[in-house]
Amino acid sequence: MEQQTSSSACNSELQTSIINIDGLKAAGNCDHVTVERWSVDDIMALFELPFNDLLHKAQLVHREHHEPNAVQVSTLLSIKTGGCSEDCGYCPQAARYHTEVENEPLMKLDDVLAAAKAAKDSGASRFCMGAAWRGPKQRDLDPVLKMIAEVKAMGLETCATLGMLKDGQAEQLKEAGLDYYNHNLDTAPEYYGDVISTRTYQDRLDTLDRVRSVDINVCCGGIIGMGESRAQRAGLLAQLANMEQPPESVPINLLTQVEGTPMHGTEALDPLEFVRTIAAARVTMPNSFVRLSAGRQSMGDAVQALCFLAGANSIFYGEKLLTTGNPEADADNALFAKLGLKKI
Numbered sequence: 001m002e003q004q005t006s007s008s009a010c011n012s013e014l015q016t017s018i019i020n021i022d023g024l025k026a027a028g029n030c031d032h033v034t035v036e037r038w039s040v041d042d043i044m045a046l047f048e049l050p051f052n053d054l055l056h057k058a059q060l061v062h063r064e065h066h067e068p069n070a071v072q073v074s075t076l077l078s079i080k081t082g083g084c085s086e087d088c089g090y091c092p093q094a095a096r097y098h099t100e101v102e103n104e105p106l107m108k109l110d111d112v113l114a115a116a117k118a119a120k121d122s123g124a125s126r127f128c129m130g131a132a133w134r135g136p137k138q139r140d141l142d143p144v145l146k147m148i149a150e151v152k153a154m155g156l157e158t159c160a161t162l163g164m165l166k167d168g169q170a171e172q173l174k175e176a177g178l179d180y181y182n183h184n185l186d187t188a189p190e191y192y193g194d195v196i197s198t199r200t201y202q203d204r205l206d207t208l209d210r211v212r213s214v215d216i217n218v219c220c221g222g223i224i225g226m227g228e229s230r231a232q233r234a235g236l237l238a239q240l241a242n243m244e245q246p247p248e249s250v251p252i253n254l255l256t257q258v259e260g261t262p263m264h265g266t267e268a269l270d271p272l273e274f275v276r277t278i279a280a281a282r283v284t285m286p287n288s289f290v291r292l293s294a295g296r297q298s299m300g301d302a303v304q305a306l307c308f309l310a311g312a313n314s315i316f317y318g319e320k321l322l323t324t325g326n327p328e329a330d331a332d333n334a335l336f337a338k339l340g341l342k343k344i
Protein backbone atom coordinates (compact mmCIF):
# COMPACT_ATOMS: atom_id res chain seq x y z
CA MET A 1 0.00 0.00 0.00
CA GLU A 2 1.23 3.48 -0.82
CA GLN A 3 0.71 6.52 1.31
CA GLN A 4 1.27 9.80 -0.43
CA THR A 5 1.25 13.33 0.90
CA SER A 6 2.31 15.91 -1.60
CA SER A 7 1.94 19.56 -2.41
CA SER A 8 0.56 19.47 -5.94
CA ALA A 9 -3.01 20.37 -6.83
CA CYS A 10 -5.82 18.26 -5.42
CA ASN A 11 -8.61 17.66 -7.90
CA SER A 12 -11.51 17.29 -5.53
CA GLU A 13 -13.96 17.82 -8.41
CA LEU A 14 -12.80 14.54 -9.91
CA GLN A 15 -15.69 12.25 -10.76
CA THR A 16 -15.48 8.70 -9.50
CA SER A 17 -14.39 6.43 -12.29
CA ILE A 18 -13.13 2.92 -12.66
CA ILE A 19 -9.66 3.02 -11.24
CA ASN A 20 -6.84 1.93 -13.49
CA ILE A 21 -5.02 -0.13 -10.94
CA ASP A 22 -1.74 -0.24 -12.91
CA GLY A 23 -1.59 3.54 -12.73
CA LEU A 24 -2.14 3.75 -9.01
CA LYS A 25 1.42 3.95 -7.83
CA ALA A 26 1.92 7.11 -9.87
CA ALA A 27 -1.42 8.68 -8.92
CA GLY A 28 -2.81 10.27 -5.81
CA ASN A 29 -0.99 13.60 -5.59
CA CYS A 30 -3.01 15.83 -3.38
CA ASP A 31 -2.40 19.07 -1.58
CA HIS A 32 -3.63 18.56 1.93
CA VAL A 33 -4.70 15.00 2.48
CA THR A 34 -2.80 11.78 2.71
CA VAL A 35 -3.99 9.51 -0.05
CA GLU A 36 -3.79 5.80 0.55
CA ARG A 37 -3.88 3.71 -2.58
CA TRP A 38 -4.21 -0.04 -2.65
CA SER A 39 -3.14 -1.89 -5.76
CA VAL A 40 -4.76 -5.22 -6.57
CA ASP A 41 -1.34 -6.80 -6.00
CA ASP A 42 -1.17 -5.31 -2.49
CA ILE A 43 -4.60 -6.73 -1.70
CA MET A 44 -3.72 -10.09 -3.25
CA ALA A 45 -0.70 -10.17 -0.95
CA LEU A 46 -3.09 -9.79 2.00
CA PHE A 47 -5.23 -12.67 0.73
CA GLU A 48 -2.13 -14.82 0.40
CA LEU A 49 -0.89 -14.31 3.96
CA PRO A 50 -1.12 -17.31 6.26
CA PHE A 51 -4.70 -17.26 7.60
CA ASN A 52 -3.64 -16.52 11.19
CA ASP A 53 -1.38 -13.66 10.08
CA LEU A 54 -4.16 -12.09 8.01
CA LEU A 55 -6.64 -12.34 10.88
CA HIS A 56 -4.09 -10.92 13.31
CA LYS A 57 -3.48 -7.96 11.01
CA ALA A 58 -7.23 -7.43 10.59
CA GLN A 59 -7.77 -7.57 14.38
CA LEU A 60 -5.05 -4.98 14.97
CA VAL A 61 -6.62 -2.61 12.44
CA HIS A 62 -10.08 -3.32 13.81
CA ARG A 63 -9.12 -2.58 17.41
CA GLU A 64 -7.38 0.63 16.42
CA HIS A 65 -10.47 2.01 14.68
CA HIS A 66 -13.55 0.40 16.21
CA GLU A 67 -15.04 -0.91 19.42
CA PRO A 68 -13.84 -4.53 19.28
CA ASN A 69 -17.02 -6.16 20.62
CA ALA A 70 -19.76 -4.04 19.08
CA VAL A 71 -21.79 -4.87 16.00
CA GLN A 72 -24.09 -2.45 14.21
CA VAL A 73 -27.45 -3.99 13.29
CA SER A 74 -29.63 -2.98 10.34
CA THR A 75 -32.99 -4.45 9.39
CA LEU A 76 -34.00 -4.73 5.75
CA LEU A 77 -37.44 -4.47 4.23
CA SER A 78 -38.35 -5.02 0.60
CA ILE A 79 -40.78 -2.15 -0.01
CA LYS A 80 -41.30 -3.10 -3.67
CA THR A 81 -40.64 -6.67 -4.67
CA GLY A 82 -39.91 -8.43 -7.97
CA GLY A 83 -40.65 -7.59 -11.58
CA CYS A 84 -37.38 -5.72 -12.05
CA SER A 85 -36.29 -4.83 -15.59
CA GLU A 86 -32.57 -5.49 -14.93
CA ASP A 87 -30.62 -8.67 -15.63
CA CYS A 88 -28.37 -9.00 -12.53
CA GLY A 89 -27.43 -12.68 -12.77
CA TYR A 90 -27.68 -13.32 -9.05
CA CYS A 91 -31.03 -11.69 -8.42
CA PRO A 92 -34.31 -13.50 -7.81
CA GLN A 93 -36.23 -10.25 -8.41
CA ALA A 94 -35.32 -9.82 -12.08
CA ALA A 95 -38.51 -10.22 -14.13
CA ARG A 96 -36.72 -12.21 -16.82
CA TYR A 97 -35.76 -15.11 -14.52
CA HIS A 98 -38.30 -17.66 -13.38
CA THR A 99 -38.01 -17.74 -9.59
CA GLU A 100 -40.56 -18.17 -6.84
CA VAL A 101 -40.57 -14.47 -6.00
CA GLU A 102 -44.05 -12.98 -6.34
CA ASN A 103 -44.25 -9.43 -7.61
CA GLU A 104 -45.65 -6.94 -5.14
CA PRO A 105 -46.35 -3.23 -5.65
CA LEU A 106 -44.89 -0.48 -3.47
CA MET A 107 -45.91 -1.09 0.13
CA LYS A 108 -48.24 1.25 1.94
CA LEU A 109 -46.75 3.75 4.36
CA ASP A 110 -48.46 2.28 7.43
CA ASP A 111 -47.18 -1.21 6.69
CA VAL A 112 -43.64 0.09 6.30
CA LEU A 113 -43.91 1.99 9.58
CA ALA A 114 -45.22 -1.10 11.37
CA ALA A 115 -42.20 -3.08 10.10
CA ALA A 116 -39.85 -0.28 11.16
CA LYS A 117 -41.37 -0.22 14.64
CA ALA A 118 -40.97 -3.99 14.97
CA ALA A 119 -37.32 -3.68 13.85
CA LYS A 120 -36.69 -0.94 16.41
CA ASP A 121 -38.39 -2.92 19.17
CA SER A 122 -36.20 -5.89 18.41
CA GLY A 123 -33.02 -3.80 18.68
CA ALA A 124 -32.17 -2.58 15.16
CA SER A 125 -30.59 0.86 14.92
CA ARG A 126 -30.98 1.29 11.15
CA PHE A 127 -33.86 0.46 8.82
CA CYS A 128 -33.06 -0.16 5.18
CA MET A 129 -35.77 0.00 2.53
CA GLY A 130 -35.06 -1.82 -0.73
CA ALA A 131 -36.92 -1.60 -4.03
CA ALA A 132 -36.59 -3.81 -7.10
CA TRP A 133 -36.19 -0.94 -9.51
CA ARG A 134 -33.61 -0.02 -12.12
CA GLY A 135 -34.06 3.38 -10.52
CA PRO A 136 -36.96 5.34 -9.06
CA LYS A 137 -39.33 7.36 -11.25
CA GLN A 138 -40.50 10.61 -9.61
CA ARG A 139 -43.93 9.12 -8.92
CA ASP A 140 -42.18 6.25 -7.10
CA LEU A 141 -39.84 8.49 -5.19
CA ASP A 142 -42.53 10.72 -3.63
CA PRO A 143 -44.06 8.02 -1.41
CA VAL A 144 -40.60 6.70 -0.51
CA LEU A 145 -39.57 10.18 0.68
CA LYS A 146 -42.52 10.11 3.05
CA MET A 147 -41.48 6.66 4.34
CA ILE A 148 -37.94 7.90 4.96
CA ALA A 149 -39.11 10.99 6.85
CA GLU A 150 -41.46 8.98 9.08
CA VAL A 151 -38.99 6.16 9.79
CA LYS A 152 -36.42 8.79 10.73
CA ALA A 153 -38.96 10.45 13.03
CA MET A 154 -39.26 7.13 14.87
CA GLY A 155 -35.61 7.50 15.92
CA LEU A 156 -34.10 5.00 13.50
CA GLU A 157 -31.26 5.66 11.09
CA THR A 158 -32.58 5.41 7.56
CA CYS A 159 -31.11 3.64 4.56
CA ALA A 160 -32.57 3.09 1.09
CA THR A 161 -31.54 1.05 -1.93
CA LEU A 162 -33.64 2.05 -4.91
CA GLY A 163 -31.28 1.55 -7.86
CA MET A 164 -29.68 4.22 -10.02
CA LEU A 165 -30.38 7.85 -9.13
CA LYS A 166 -30.92 10.65 -11.62
CA ASP A 167 -29.99 14.31 -11.19
CA GLY A 168 -31.88 15.88 -8.31
CA GLN A 169 -33.03 12.64 -6.69
CA ALA A 170 -30.20 12.39 -4.14
CA GLU A 171 -31.04 15.95 -3.05
CA GLN A 172 -34.64 14.92 -2.41
CA LEU A 173 -33.54 11.88 -0.41
CA LYS A 174 -31.22 14.04 1.69
CA GLU A 175 -34.01 16.54 2.29
CA ALA A 176 -36.29 13.71 3.49
CA GLY A 177 -33.69 12.70 6.09
CA LEU A 178 -31.93 9.76 4.46
CA ASP A 179 -28.78 8.78 6.36
CA TYR A 180 -27.37 6.06 4.05
CA TYR A 181 -27.85 5.03 0.43
CA ASN A 182 -26.92 1.47 -0.52
CA HIS A 183 -25.69 0.92 -4.04
CA ASN A 184 -23.22 -1.91 -4.61
CA LEU A 185 -20.45 -2.24 -7.16
CA ASP A 186 -21.09 -5.99 -6.84
CA THR A 187 -17.77 -7.21 -8.29
CA ALA A 188 -14.51 -6.16 -9.97
CA PRO A 189 -14.80 -4.17 -13.22
CA GLU A 190 -13.24 -7.10 -15.12
CA TYR A 191 -15.93 -9.56 -14.03
CA TYR A 192 -18.87 -7.17 -14.07
CA GLY A 193 -19.89 -7.95 -17.66
CA ASP A 194 -20.33 -11.62 -16.72
CA VAL A 195 -22.89 -10.62 -14.09
CA ILE A 196 -24.95 -7.70 -15.46
CA SER A 197 -25.46 -6.19 -18.90
CA THR A 198 -28.28 -3.68 -18.39
CA ARG A 199 -26.22 -1.07 -16.54
CA THR A 200 -22.52 -0.26 -16.55
CA TYR A 201 -19.96 -0.03 -13.79
CA GLN A 202 -19.71 3.68 -14.53
CA ASP A 203 -23.50 4.05 -14.07
CA ARG A 204 -23.04 2.71 -10.55
CA LEU A 205 -20.13 5.04 -9.82
CA ASP A 206 -22.20 7.97 -11.09
CA THR A 207 -25.00 7.14 -8.64
CA LEU A 208 -22.46 6.86 -5.83
CA ASP A 209 -21.11 10.32 -6.78
CA ARG A 210 -24.62 11.76 -6.60
CA VAL A 211 -25.07 10.28 -3.12
CA ARG A 212 -21.69 11.59 -1.93
CA SER A 213 -22.28 15.04 -3.36
CA VAL A 214 -25.26 15.63 -1.05
CA ASP A 215 -23.54 14.21 2.03
CA ILE A 216 -25.58 11.06 2.39
CA ASN A 217 -23.43 8.26 3.82
CA VAL A 218 -22.42 5.70 1.22
CA CYS A 219 -23.17 2.01 1.74
CA CYS A 220 -21.40 0.12 -1.03
CA GLY A 221 -19.98 -3.37 -1.33
CA GLY A 222 -20.46 -6.46 -3.40
CA ILE A 223 -21.10 -10.16 -3.70
CA ILE A 224 -18.52 -12.90 -3.24
CA GLY A 225 -18.92 -16.47 -4.53
CA MET A 226 -20.26 -15.65 -7.99
CA GLY A 227 -17.46 -17.62 -9.71
CA GLU A 228 -15.03 -14.69 -9.63
CA SER A 229 -11.30 -15.26 -9.09
CA ARG A 230 -9.39 -14.22 -5.98
CA ALA A 231 -7.79 -11.43 -8.02
CA GLN A 232 -11.30 -10.20 -8.87
CA ARG A 233 -12.28 -10.26 -5.20
CA ALA A 234 -9.18 -8.16 -4.56
CA GLY A 235 -10.18 -5.97 -7.53
CA LEU A 236 -13.57 -5.22 -5.99
CA LEU A 237 -11.93 -4.24 -2.69
CA ALA A 238 -9.44 -2.02 -4.56
CA GLN A 239 -12.30 -0.12 -6.21
CA LEU A 240 -13.97 0.44 -2.84
CA ALA A 241 -10.85 1.23 -0.82
CA ASN A 242 -9.47 3.64 -3.44
CA MET A 243 -12.57 5.82 -3.63
CA GLU A 244 -11.76 9.42 -2.80
CA GLN A 245 -13.74 8.74 0.36
CA PRO A 246 -14.28 5.01 0.99
CA PRO A 247 -17.86 3.96 1.82
CA GLU A 248 -18.92 4.36 5.45
CA SER A 249 -20.59 0.97 5.21
CA VAL A 250 -19.32 -1.98 3.13
CA PRO A 251 -21.73 -4.90 2.77
CA ILE A 252 -19.96 -8.10 1.81
CA ASN A 253 -22.60 -10.53 0.56
CA LEU A 254 -22.03 -14.23 0.01
CA LEU A 255 -24.03 -15.17 -3.07
CA THR A 256 -27.37 -16.62 -2.03
CA GLN A 257 -28.06 -19.04 -4.83
CA VAL A 258 -31.68 -18.90 -5.94
CA GLU A 259 -33.18 -21.43 -8.32
CA GLY A 260 -34.10 -19.86 -11.64
CA THR A 261 -31.29 -17.27 -11.61
CA PRO A 262 -28.32 -17.75 -13.96
CA MET A 263 -25.94 -17.99 -11.00
CA HIS A 264 -27.78 -20.88 -9.43
CA GLY A 265 -25.43 -23.88 -9.42
CA THR A 266 -22.22 -21.82 -9.15
CA GLU A 267 -19.54 -23.75 -7.30
CA ALA A 268 -19.77 -22.91 -3.61
CA LEU A 269 -16.98 -20.75 -2.20
CA ASP A 270 -14.74 -22.08 0.58
CA PRO A 271 -16.01 -20.30 3.73
CA LEU A 272 -12.43 -19.49 4.75
CA GLU A 273 -11.99 -17.55 1.51
CA PHE A 274 -15.05 -15.54 2.52
CA VAL A 275 -13.43 -14.85 5.91
CA ARG A 276 -10.25 -13.75 4.13
CA THR A 277 -12.31 -11.33 2.03
CA ILE A 278 -13.78 -9.79 5.19
CA ALA A 279 -10.30 -9.47 6.70
CA ALA A 280 -8.92 -7.83 3.54
CA ALA A 281 -11.88 -5.41 3.54
CA ARG A 282 -11.14 -4.52 7.17
CA VAL A 283 -7.44 -3.89 6.52
CA THR A 284 -8.00 -1.83 3.37
CA MET A 285 -10.94 0.19 4.75
CA PRO A 286 -10.06 0.72 8.43
CA ASN A 287 -12.75 3.29 9.18
CA SER A 288 -15.64 1.60 7.41
CA PHE A 289 -18.24 -0.63 8.98
CA VAL A 290 -17.84 -3.97 7.21
CA ARG A 291 -21.18 -5.73 7.04
CA LEU A 292 -21.51 -9.48 7.04
CA SER A 293 -24.51 -9.48 4.70
CA ALA A 294 -26.35 -12.09 2.61
CA GLY A 295 -25.38 -15.72 3.10
CA ARG A 296 -25.26 -15.92 6.90
CA GLN A 297 -27.83 -18.72 6.98
CA SER A 298 -25.40 -21.06 5.29
CA MET A 299 -22.45 -20.15 7.53
CA GLY A 300 -23.16 -21.42 11.00
CA ASP A 301 -21.89 -19.84 14.21
CA ALA A 302 -18.22 -20.76 13.77
CA VAL A 303 -17.76 -19.10 10.37
CA GLN A 304 -19.67 -16.02 11.50
CA ALA A 305 -17.48 -15.83 14.61
CA LEU A 306 -14.42 -15.90 12.34
CA CYS A 307 -15.94 -13.10 10.27
CA PHE A 308 -16.35 -10.96 13.40
CA LEU A 309 -12.77 -11.79 14.36
CA ALA A 310 -11.72 -10.73 10.85
CA GLY A 311 -13.29 -7.32 11.39
CA ALA A 312 -16.93 -7.56 10.37
CA ASN A 313 -18.85 -5.20 12.63
CA SER A 314 -22.30 -4.94 11.11
CA ILE A 315 -25.04 -7.38 10.08
CA PHE A 316 -28.50 -7.50 8.59
CA TYR A 317 -30.73 -8.43 11.49
CA GLY A 318 -34.17 -10.02 11.20
CA GLU A 319 -35.50 -13.19 9.64
CA LYS A 320 -35.66 -11.89 6.07
CA LEU A 321 -33.28 -10.04 3.77
CA LEU A 322 -35.28 -8.82 0.75
CA THR A 323 -36.78 -12.04 -0.59
CA THR A 324 -34.56 -14.71 0.98
CA GLY A 325 -34.04 -15.90 4.53
CA ASN A 326 -31.70 -14.64 7.22
CA PRO A 327 -31.06 -16.04 10.72
CA GLU A 328 -33.87 -15.43 13.22
CA ALA A 329 -33.28 -12.50 15.59
CA ASP A 330 -33.30 -14.98 18.52
CA ALA A 331 -30.47 -16.98 16.92
CA ASP A 332 -28.44 -13.81 16.39
CA ASN A 333 -29.05 -12.68 19.95
CA ALA A 334 -27.88 -16.08 21.20
CA LEU A 335 -24.77 -15.89 19.01
CA PHE A 336 -24.04 -12.37 20.24
CA ALA A 337 -24.39 -13.55 23.85
CA LYS A 338 -22.02 -16.48 23.22
CA LEU A 339 -19.44 -14.17 21.67
CA GLY A 340 -19.90 -11.30 24.15
CA LEU A 341 -20.88 -8.93 21.35
CA LYS A 342 -23.18 -5.99 21.89
CA LYS A 343 -25.58 -4.56 19.34
CA ILE A 344 -25.18 -0.93 18.28
Ligand code: SAM
Binds near residue numbers: 130164183186257
Ligand atom coordinates in the same frame (compact mmCIF):
# COMPACT_ATOMS: atom_id res chain seq x y z
N1 SAM B 1 -32.64 -2.75 -7.21
C1 SAM B 1 -31.67 -1.99 -6.53
C2 SAM B 1 -30.28 -2.18 -7.09
O1 SAM B 1 -29.98 -3.26 -7.57
O2 SAM B 1 -29.50 -1.24 -7.03
C3 SAM B 1 -31.64 -2.24 -5.04
C4 SAM B 1 -31.86 -3.63 -4.47
S1 SAM B 1 -30.66 -4.85 -4.90
C5 SAM B 1 -31.49 -6.34 -4.51
C6 SAM B 1 -29.40 -4.64 -3.69
C7 SAM B 1 -28.21 -5.53 -3.71
O3 SAM B 1 -28.52 -6.79 -3.16
C8 SAM B 1 -27.58 -5.90 -5.05
O4 SAM B 1 -26.78 -4.88 -5.57
C9 SAM B 1 -26.75 -7.10 -4.67
O5 SAM B 1 -25.44 -6.71 -4.29
C10 SAM B 1 -27.50 -7.70 -3.48
N2 SAM B 1 -28.08 -9.01 -3.84
C11 SAM B 1 -29.17 -9.21 -4.61
N3 SAM B 1 -29.41 -10.53 -4.77
C12 SAM B 1 -28.45 -11.18 -4.09
C13 SAM B 1 -28.14 -12.57 -3.88
N4 SAM B 1 -28.87 -13.52 -4.44
N5 SAM B 1 -27.09 -12.89 -3.10
C14 SAM B 1 -26.34 -11.90 -2.55
N6 SAM B 1 -26.57 -10.59 -2.71
C15 SAM B 1 -27.60 -10.23 -3.47
Ligand code: DTB
Binds near residue numbers: 222293321322323
Ligand atom coordinates in the same frame (compact mmCIF):
# COMPACT_ATOMS: atom_id res chain seq x y z
C1 DTB C 1 -26.79 -5.60 0.35
O1 DTB C 1 -25.60 -5.44 0.05
N1 DTB C 1 -27.36 -6.77 0.59
C2 DTB C 1 -28.75 -6.64 0.86
C3 DTB C 1 -28.95 -5.10 0.83
N2 DTB C 1 -27.68 -4.62 0.43
C4 DTB C 1 -30.05 -4.52 0.08
C5 DTB C 1 -29.62 -7.42 -0.04
C6 DTB C 1 -29.30 -8.90 -0.06
C7 DTB C 1 -30.31 -9.56 -0.92
C8 DTB C 1 -30.23 -11.06 -0.89
C9 DTB C 1 -31.24 -11.68 -1.78
C10 DTB C 1 -32.66 -11.41 -1.43
O2 DTB C 1 -33.05 -11.51 -0.23
O3 DTB C 1 -33.46 -11.13 -2.35
Ligand code: SF4
Binds near residue numbers: 086087092132134163
Ligand atom coordinates in the same frame (compact mmCIF):
# COMPACT_ATOMS: atom_id res chain seq x y z
FE1 SF4 D 1 -33.25 -5.37 -10.14
FE2 SF4 D 1 -31.68 -4.68 -8.08
FE3 SF4 D 1 -32.27 -7.26 -8.58
FE4 SF4 D 1 -30.65 -5.98 -10.22
S1 SF4 D 1 -30.27 -6.41 -8.03
S2 SF4 D 1 -32.37 -7.30 -10.82
S3 SF4 D 1 -31.53 -3.93 -10.20
S4 SF4 D 1 -33.68 -5.68 -7.96
